[in-house]
Amino acid sequence: MSKVTIRKRELKNYRHALFLDFYPPIRHPKTGALVRRENLKLFVYDKPKNDYHKKHNKETLNLAEHVRCTRQIDVQSRKFGFLCDDLRDGDFIAFFKEFSRKKQRSTSDGAAMGVRYFEAFAGETLKFSDLDEFFCEDYKHFLLGEPGISRRGRGISRNTAVSYFAKFRTVLKEIYKRKLINDDLYTMVEPIDAKETHRERLEIEELQLLVHTSAKSDVMRRACLFSSLTGLRFSDVQSLTWDEVRGYQGNYSLQYRQDKTDSAEILPISDQAVELMGRQRGYTDKVFEDLVYYRIKGFLRDWVKKAGIQKNITFHSFRHTYATLQIQMGTDLYTVSKMLGHKSIKTTEIYAKVVDSKKIEAAKRIKLEL
16 A cells, blocks of 8 residues: 655754655656655754744644645545646746747747737736636636737737637646646636628639739739639648649649648649649749748738729638639538638638628529519
């Protein structure tokens, strides 16, 4: 049977430190190493000189005995999480920064800004042990208050708050998995509900206008039109390399890893989409060389205006355009969902709501003899 015993170790100034002795040794849940002792970070006086020393010794020994009894129960139940207590005093914000840096797939996914907004709320340091349900709910309300910490001082939208809080909850899920916190805060704290927004897109006639409108950057023009024919996000278009292109005329496809979901995908593409890719260079070279996210906004503003289109078009609008045009032209939702790489068809159903031609067609189906 496992046994936990209080031991003493001599210190200076006639004091003894207290620690627990585990017999037989127990295995650390993180490192796998055998652990024989736990430092209680307590001490007692060898020769109490006054009532204060005597009181200190009595209360300290009572506390040590309480911890020993708790550890005895933990050891017999084979619950060794208490050995990770030192890790729980680590810096959550440092962990958040490093975790976000590793997960960031592109310069456009807002990971760094998500951390900045959390720092604006929590400060520069925060222990894992300071996290609880109330703290997380307070952070949610902070984001919903539309704080503005960017250079321009503009408040964030609700959907941006949704994104930043989702990133925070993902980190909560990870630290619970690593046993750095006791409670599953990811499950306990509900996400922020997204506000349904108007998804700007192009009609086929407007897309055709852009095809016949010259642009300042050929690579950006081709990348935007390529997205409208494939439904790929900016991050996936930007990272696409020639070795991910497969097939031959009439039967081309892309075999790539989707940046947002980190999932392997096979996407059939048209011959026209391949033409927009331009001339092939090195086998591992990027298809759309020198495609930079921060230049896209200004480029699209000028290009769309030149084409006579009065809409606020972003690069993501071309993905919306692809989805809605596919639905308009009769492609079923399941297929569109697979082409877009959605994990749930519910995500794809959002696009079906904006297809006006389908609504008009449906409205005309019921006829009465008046």
